[in-house]
Amino acid sequence: MRDTLDRPRTEPEEGPARLNKRRLVRIIAVLTIGIVVVIALWQDPLYALRIR
Template identity: 70%
Template sequence: MPDLMTKPLAEPEEGPARFNKRRLVRWIAILTIGIIVVLAVWQEPLYARF
């Protein structure tokens, strides 16, 4: 009997890795957190306490 390779069933098939949904959601989350941090520091700069 020949050995046949099968795809793992855990991951869904996706298109090219360039524009997949998971990467888009990750970048949106990173950008949102970054904007919130910048706005928080802008409102209350850390250097103003010294």
């Protein structure tokens, strides 16, 4: 008789780290937001808010 207890795994086994669809969408979203912010600051820099 065996005295060991097999516990179910709490997390599924992950394959090798590669570029899946979810990660690709996240990277594209972050880059797009970053580019939009840079362009917005480039068009209307923060120093333009100073009172003359």
